[in-house]
Amino acid sequence: MQAIGPGSPPAPTVSLPLGRGVVRGLHLGLFEVFAALSVAALTVATRLAIRTEYLFNWDAVQFALGVQRFDIVAHRPHPPGYLGYILLGRALTGVSGGSAETGLVLLSALGESVAVVLAYTAARSIWGRFAGWSTAILLFTSPLFWFYGGTALSYALEPAVSFAAFWMAYRASRGDGRALLLAALAVGLAGAIRPTDEAFLAGPLAWAAWRIWRSGRLVPLVGAAAVVAATTAAWLVPLVVMSDGPARYLLASRELSARASDTSAVWKTGLHGLQLNGGAVLAGLALALGLFAPLALSFALVRRLPRVSGPVARLTALDRDYTAVTATLLLPALVVYLLVHIGQLGYILLLLPALLLPAGMVLDGLARAIFTAARARQARLVLLASCALANVATFALPQDGLHDQLVRHDAYVQALVATVRAYDPASTVL
Secondary structure, rough: OOOOOOOOOOOEEEEEEOOOOOOOEEEEEEEHHHHHHHHHHHHHHHHHOOOOOOOOOOHHHHHHHHHHEEEEEOOOOOOOHHHHHHHHHHHHHHHOOOOOHHHHHHHHHHHHHHHHHHHHHHHHHOOOOHHHHHHHHHHHHHHHHHOOOOOOOHHHHHHHHHHHHEEEEEEEEHHHHHHHHHHHHHHHHHHHHOOHHHHHHHHHHHHHHHHHHOOOEEEEEEEEHEEEEEHHHHHHHHHHOOOOOOOHHHHHHHHHHHHHHHHOOHHHOHHHHHHHHHHHHHHHHHHOOOHHHHHHHHHHHHHHOHHHOOOOOOHHHOHHHHHHHHHHHHHHHHHHHHOOOOOOOHHHHHHHHHHHHHHHHHHHHHHHHHHHHHHHHHHHHHHHHHHHHHHHHHHHHHOOHHHHHHHHHHHHHHHHHHHHHOOOOOOOOO
16 A cells, blocks of 8 residues: 655665565565664653652552462452463563562563554554654653553553554455454453453454455464464463462452442443543543544544545545444443443553554645645644644643652652651551
8 A cells, every 4th residue: 555645765675574464565664673673762761761669559569469479369460360461570570680560660661662663563554654653653652651651550561462453453354364363363462461451352353354254264264263262261271270260260350340330330320430431531532642632633524625635535445444443442442431440541542553543644634634735744744743742741741740640659659658667667556
């Protein structure tokens, strides 16, 4: 598929290791490879620069306890498990030689660097080079994404597996059988990080499988089913065994689910729960997307103007599969978040592939709608830079903003620790 806008002079290229059957015609120039790796390294550096000295919340405490000793029933961590996340955190804790928190924060930073690279590669393969850099830059600077990259929480890893599953599901829906296997692998592995993610990502995978089935090919379907079953069993079976059997695992999960839904599910809290959940969803989307959100809405209004007919034609060509893959991810997740439970704003990060992959197409189309063709290329760069700068400002500048919350949390816990240490434990009860 052609890139949007004028192309760049050809450069030496290297093929991605995924193979031509998965990413047809996608070659990254040597400069692009260097730039992508540089952005990945910058992602790690910026996340570690704002890392929390103390565990940020109770979930982070439970994850750190799980790294030390895994026990779902004792909420080390809480159900439904996160076995893959804990094992990765344990491995990095051993490599870093630090505390469990150090290993988990390092895991968050590395996970976000992988997500940024995948974001670039996926968007570039669909809409071209500008789209690739647009998605990567907007993800890298996304205030909500940045925030969780410095914490010992699993949300920072979710965009990476979500981008992989979403991208491969889209490729499979366009007829690529090998991409269906990779999508199945990503969906199964997503469950190891966060089991509910596997349920949400099953939607795009199911659409891709249906499209493959409609083409009359059964071998990729059998292979994908086997891959999902094997990868899910690889984390679910040991998780249940380590929880002293399915009965205790299900009981612990049901107890936590009941407590969570008591405060948010609309059938228990009525309109108050919907208002609470809806406010959290809107806040999460605003902090994840920033200025890009109103620009995307503006593009939706002006997309039928003659100046944007080119980008719209390209989007329409992808409409059946790309829109279906997007809908099968967004709609079930939003229904659950709005009507049942959204525990933290970090839940929104799972949806970023569907929300940010079209960023380059949107910015290019909006620039064409506002400016002449001669100035549209420069205008889209200005729009992209404006979105990135707004993201950085939203994260770093406001009092009681995201970065300030990390700083103030550490100061608060440090003060508590100092207060506790002022008393003799031999003669003091807390």
